[in-house]
Amino acid sequence: MMRTLKDLKPSETCKVVKIHGEGRLRRRILEMGITKGCEIEVVKVAPLGDPIELTLRGYDLTIRKADAEYIEVE
Amino acid sequence: MPNAVTVAVGLVVIAIIAFAAYYAYKSLKRGGCSGCGCDVCPKKDEHGCGKRPEDDK
Amino acid sequence: MVTRIALAGNPNSGKTTMFNKLTGSSQRVGNWPGVTVERKEGKLKGEADTKIVDLPGIYSLSPYSPEEIVSRDFLLNSRPDAVINIVDAANLERNLYLTTQILEIGIPTVIALNMMDVVRKEGVEIDVDKLSKALGCKVVVTTAIKGEGVSELTEAVMSVIGTPAEDRLRYSSDLEKYISEMREAIHGKIPAEAERWYALKLLERDEGAGKDLDTDLMAKAESIVVSMEEGMDNDADSIIAEERYALIGKIVDDSVDKGDRKKKETTSDRIDRIVTDRWLGLPIFAVIMFGIYFIAIETIGSWGTDWLNDYIGETVMPATADWLGNIGVSDWLSGLIVDGIIGGVGAVIGFLPQMLVLFLLLVLLEECGYMARVAFVMDRVFRRFGLSGKSFIPVLVGMGCGVPGVMASRSIEGESERRITAMTVTFIPCSAKLPVIALIAGALFGQSALVAVSIYFLGIVCVLMSGIILKKWRSLSGTPSPFIMELPSYHMPSAVSVIKSTLDRGWAFVKKAGTFILLACALVWFLSTFDWGMNMVDAGESMLADIGRAIKWIFVPLGFGDDWEFTVATITGLLAKENVVGTFGVLFGAEEEGIWAAIGTMITPIAGYAFLMFNMICAPCFAAIGAIRRELGTWKDTGKAVLYQCTLAYVLALIFYQFAYVIAGYGVEPWIVLAVAAGAALIYMLASKDPFKIFRRIGSDA
Numbered sequence: 047m048m049r050t051l052k053d054l055k056p057s058e059t060c061k062v063v064k065i066h067g068e069g070r071l072r073r074r075i076l077e078m079g080i081t082k083g084c085e086i087e088v089v090k091v092a093p094l095g096d097p098i099e100l101t102l103r104g105y106d107l108t109i110r111k112a113d114a115e116y117i118e119v120e
Numbered sequence: 121m122p123n124a125v126t127v128a129v130g131l132v133v134i135a136i137i138a139f140a141a142y143y144a145y146k147s148l149k150r151g152g153c154s155g156c157g158c159d160v161c162p163k164k165d166e167h168g169c170g171k172r173p174e175d176d177k
Numbered sequence: 178m179v180t181r182i183a184l185a186g187n188p189n190s191g192k193t194t195m196f197n198k199l200t201g202s203s204q205r206v207g208n209w210p211g212v213t214v215e216r217k218e219g220k221l222k223g224e225a226d227t228k229i230v231d232l233p234g235i236y237s238l239s240p241y242s243p244e245e246i247v248s249r250d251f252l253l254n255s256r257p258d259a260v261i262n263i264v265d266a267a268n269l270e271r272n273l274y275l276t277t278q279i280l281e282i283g284i285p286t287v288i289a290l291n292m293m294d295v296v297r298k299e300g301v302e303i304d305v306d307k308l309s310k311a312l313g314c315k316v317v318v319t320t321a322i323k324g325e326g327v328s329e330l331t332e333a334v335m336s337v338i339g340t341p342a343e344d345r346l347r348y349s350s351d352l353e354k355y356i357s358e359m360r361e362a363i364h365g366k367i368p369a370e371a372e373r374w375y376a377l378k379l380l381e382r383d384e385g386a387g388k389d390l391d392t393d394l395m396a397k398a399e400s401i402v403v404s405m406e407e408g409m410d411n412d413a414d415s416i417i418a419e420e421r422y423a424l425i426g427k428i429v430d431d432s433v434d435k436g437d438r439k440k441k442e443t444t445s446d447r448i449d450r451i452v453t454d455r456w457l458g459l460p461i462f463a464v465i466m467f468g469i470y471f472i473a474i475e476t477i478g479s480w481g482t483d484w485l486n487d488y489i490g491e492t493v494m495p496a497t498a499d500w501l502g503n504i505g506v507s508d509w510l511s512g513l514i515v516d517g518i519i520g521g522v523g524a525v526i527g528f529l530p531q532m533l534v535l536f537l538l539l540v541l542l543e544e545c546g547y548m549a550r551v552a553f554v555m556d557r558v559f560r561r562f563g564l565s566g567k568s569f570i571p572v573l574v575g576m577g578c579g580v581p582g583v584m585a586s587r588s589i590e591g592e593s594e595r596r597i598t599a600m601t602v603t604f605i606p607c608s609a610k611l612p613v614i615a616l617i618a619g620a621l622f623g624q625s626a627l628v629a630v631s632i633y634f635l636g637i638v639c640v641l642m643s644g645i646i647l648k649k650w651r652s653l654s655g656t657p658s659p660f661i662m663e664l665p666s667y668h669m670p671s672a673v674s675v676i677k678s679t680l681d682r683g684w685a686f687v688k689k690a691g692t693f694i695l696l697a698c699a700l701v702w703f704l705s706t707f708d709w710g711m712n713m714v715d716a717g718e719s720m721l722a723d724i725g726r727a728i729k730w731i732f733v734p735l736g737f738g739d740d741w742e743f744t745v746a747t748i749t750g751l752l753a754k755e756n757v758v759g760t761f762g763v764l765f766g767a768e769e770e771g772i773w774a775a776i777g778t779m780i781t782p783i784a785g786y787a788f789l790m791f792n793m794i795c796a797p798c799f800a801a802i803g804a805i806r807r808e809l810g811t812w813k814d815t816g817k818a819v820l821y822q823c824t825l826a827y828v829l830a831l832i833f834y835q836f837a838y839v840i841a842g843y844g845v846e847p848w849i850v851l852a853v854a855a856g857a858a859l860i861y862m863l864a865s866k867d868p869f870k871i872f873r874r875i876g877s878d879a
Contacts, residue, residue, distance in 0.1 A: 070590075070658070070659065076419075077418065079422060093458035094556075095557065103270040106449075107661065108549075108552075122507050125506055137695070137696065137699050140693070
């Protein structure tokens with residue numbers, strides 16, 4: 047089974063393999079710097095369990111779990 | 121016939137109301153802005169409303 | 178000839194602060210992505226005939242969000258003489274992603290490497306010369322917030338006008354091959370300077386880039402894209418984004434010395450760990466919200482307001498009346514000045530202290546960086562109701578004034594979430610509605626704090642409920658948009674800008690009271706003092722009373738249709754909500770307690786509360802309707818939005834009043850039938866999958 051960003055727990059780190067999905071969501075993910083080989087740390091989960099907070103390329107980003115599912119990682 | 125003081129004070133009041141009306145008219149003309157404090161306004165310094173520059177054309 | 182310089186950069190890169198420094202003006206600064214929702218212009222300080230155009234903060238020149246479209250259209254079609262690209266040095270990689278695209282457009286560019294002070298503190302050194310050489314354009318180090326480097330920046334940008342940035346960015350040889358191929362194909366069809374930009378945008382299948390090209394050419398372009406995808410074994414958009422970030426990575430590695438690479442936990446990280454903590458996040462949010470309400474509305478703000486109201490009612494009004502009497506002014510003119518103007522405007526101005534406190538707290542919240550966290554914490558809740566976590570930012574801003582609240586909705590990416598937010602933000606009581614709430618609470622509920630609290634909750638409930646209902650309206654439905662948002666670092670707001678911003682908003686409120694409210698009060702005084710034959714009469718026989726009586730039947734089912742005064746106040750409230758209070762001030766010719774006493778004898782508390790409900794939820798003031806129209810685009814949609822607001826207000830007030838009437842033991846009014854029907858319709862709207870089908874069948878274009 048494909049491992050995605052959504053499966054990570056807080057303070058785990060991963061490397062991006064591929065961006066799935068299409069259109070605007072996919073474009074936005076790429077533009078924010080989530081590209082192949084980029085290292086991402088999951089910092090925390092929001093109080094209500096969604097969205098999650100990430101650190102990548104030296105800055106913090108928040109993304110919904112449903113959108114994080116399109117990011118394949120290793 | 122009203123007395124002189126009444127006429128004088130009346131004129132001042134009319135002037136104030138006329139100014140308020142002028143301001144309100146100007147503000148309405150530029151799209152209903154009442155100067156509510158919308159600092160997001162792109163041309164705040166020029167006319168204090170939320171009109172977009174492209175609306176000017 | 179006016180020289181135009183565009184200011185472009187990522188959200189939160191300090192662009193607005195830089196704009197203010199460059200032009201000497203004072204635009205609002207906020208620490209959440211998307212403060213500048215439209216473009217703003219200002220004169221460059223110290224240079225004749227030079228304008229600075231502040232573009233909305235963007236991450237890329239894609240054609241997706243309204244901000245991106247505004248910026249992209251301006252850079253491509255209006256072609257400014259030069260671009261200042263603000264780059265946040267603390268966040269270099271992601272900021273340079275936009276820079277690579279700006280440089281490819283072929284406009285003379287200077288980079289302002291901003292927030293260098295923050296970077297140095299972390300022990301990172303950036304070799305500016307190397308960076309400048311790698312990018313092929315001038316780089317100036319700035320610290321906008323302190324005004325450092327601003328004159329150097331001005332000098333640099335004036336010197337590059339006429340000399341486009343050097344075309345020095347080169348991607349992998351594989352990609353460059355396809356870029357050349359694409360450039361050849363489109364050569365002569367688009368402006369030569371931007372050829373490289375268009376070639377790259379076409380290669381990533383950008384939806385906007387090809388719209389001016391003919392179909393043959395587009396087919397040719399598509400074939401090049403396909404061959405690139407096959408040749409490089411990846412999707413087109415991934416290829417371009419990866420290549421850009423790879424190039425940026427190389428440039429950053431060459432010119433940045435990260436010093437001690439271990440990332441230390443900054444103060445901002447520590448604050449964030451607590452504020453958005455899994456368990457503490459929601460309680461902290463609740464405490465902050467309650468704190469704002471408590472400080473501005475229950476304690477400090479209301480002490481100031483009580484004092485000012487008393488001063489106006491007990492000192493200014495009698496003293497003015499005495500003085501006018503002594504110098505021999507006729508009674509009717511004295512009536513106009515004291516009861517009409519001072520009574521009406523004074524009833525509104527009295528709330529200035531409360532508003533200043535509220536504005537101050539909101540400004541602090543906006544500038545420190547908490548807004549983005551609110552979106553993070555609340556997204557789950559709002560999404561359930563068809564909105565986005567970002568919808569809460571307009572809601573918070575709207576507590577100050579609905580107009581910037583509506584405009585703040587522009588930073589929401591999803592079209593349907595954005596429109597629904599713009600239509601519903603004004604349900605939240607803005608500062609202008611506070612006097613109305615205070616009036617009803619004072620007159621009928623012994624100044625109970627519960628009145629204000631319940632109205633805030635009512636506002637939130639209406640926003641969420643409308644999310645569910647409007648999402649089903651066909652033109653507003655759509656797949657949920659992505660929620661990907663930067664969480665900016667916290668920073669200490671600067672005292673000067675906080676005070677300035679607070680006073681600006683306070684001053685605007687005074688201006689409104691001195692013009693719109695004054696005019697409305699004078700008109701109300703005139704209409705309520707004369708009859709149709711221009712004879713001075715008691716208010717009960719005046720023109721205003723006749724007008725009110727002609728339409729007051731509408732409000733009979735809501736409990737406040739028996740007295741024309743309430744109908745008239747509701748109408749004047751459309752101009753500005755404070756007018757509701759101003760109108761009562763004129764009609765009862767009295768200071769606060771006098772108005773309370775008069776209202777207390779006229780209607781029951783439940784009718785008063787229904788009156789309040791209707792006035793809070795129905796169409797907002799003209800200014801806010803204008804703002805909604807700008808967000809929705811057409812008067813037709815705006816009309817529908819206003820109709821929706823008024824209907825919802827009527828329905829809720831009707832249901833409340835009729836049921837409260839029964840519960841309070843007054844008996845049963847026949848209107849209860851209407852209330853039950855309205856309640857059923859509301860539940861149907863909330864529960865049914867497609868409640869608007871019936872309208873379409875009638876032939877509506879919904």
